[in-house]
Amino acid sequence: MSLYDDAVLVLKSYEDQEGLRQAYLDHLAAYPDGMWKACTAGHITASALVIDPGHGRVLLTLHKKLRMWLQMGGHCEPEDATLEAAALREATEESGIAALELLPGGPVRLDRHPIPPPCHCHFDVQYAVVAAPGAVQEISDESLDLRWFAYEEVAGVADESVVRLLEATRARL
Numbered sequence: 257m258s259l260y261d262d263a264v265l266v267l268k269s270y271e272d273q274e275g276l277r278q279a280y281l282d283h284l285a286a287y288p289d290g291m292w293k294a295c296t297a298g299h300i301t302a303s304a305l306v307i308d309p310g311h312g313r314v315l316l317t318l319h320k321k322l323r324m325w326l327q328m329g330g331h332c333e334p335e336d337a338t339l340e341a342a343a344l345r346e347a348t349e350e351s352g353i354a355a356l357e358l359l360p361g362g363p364v365r366l367d368r369h370p371i372p373p374p375c376h377c378h379f380d381v382q383y384a385v386v387a388a389p390g391a392v393q394e395i396s397d398e399s400l401d402l403r404w405f406a407y408e409e410v411a412g413v414a415d416e417s418v419v420r421l422l423e424a425t426r427a428r429l
Contacts, residue, residue, distance in 0.1 A: 303329020352394025
């Protein structure tokens with residue numbers, strides 16, 4: 257099964273955010289290359305919120321280009337077999353934590369947001385991953401900083417999309 261086919265199946269089985277979910281499916285139907293960065297009409301991305309439920313905290317990255325505190329994530333790559341695999345790969349690469357475990361149940365949220373040209377839009381499929389107790393992060397070259405934040409601190413440093421992702425993740429826990 258291709259990554260495109262996996263994305264369609266994942267989105268068809270996702271039960272929340274009906275209007276946005278359908279916009280993702282419509283985008284993929286209109287753009288067979290809609291999984292890839294080269295699709296300037298917009299493309300699917302995969303991200304994951306790294307969470308440490310035992311300590312009530314999340315790991316956020318200060319994105320180098322956007323200069324915003326965000327969850328880990330980014331573009332799908334040809335070697336990604338599934339959206340889950342892409343989200344887990346991105347979270348592992350950007351956090352430096354090797355033993356991350358996907359939160360069961362598929363995507364936690366969807367978030368479509370504009371990005372600077374030449375592309376116009378990211379159709380982000382958002383997952384959550386759990387870090388083992390005592391996990392140590394290591395900053396990547398894609399970040400300016402990498403820091404753990406208590407649940408209560410996230411609204412003060414991150415935008416609404418990250419806050420909503422944290423709320424949905426905590427509800428699933």
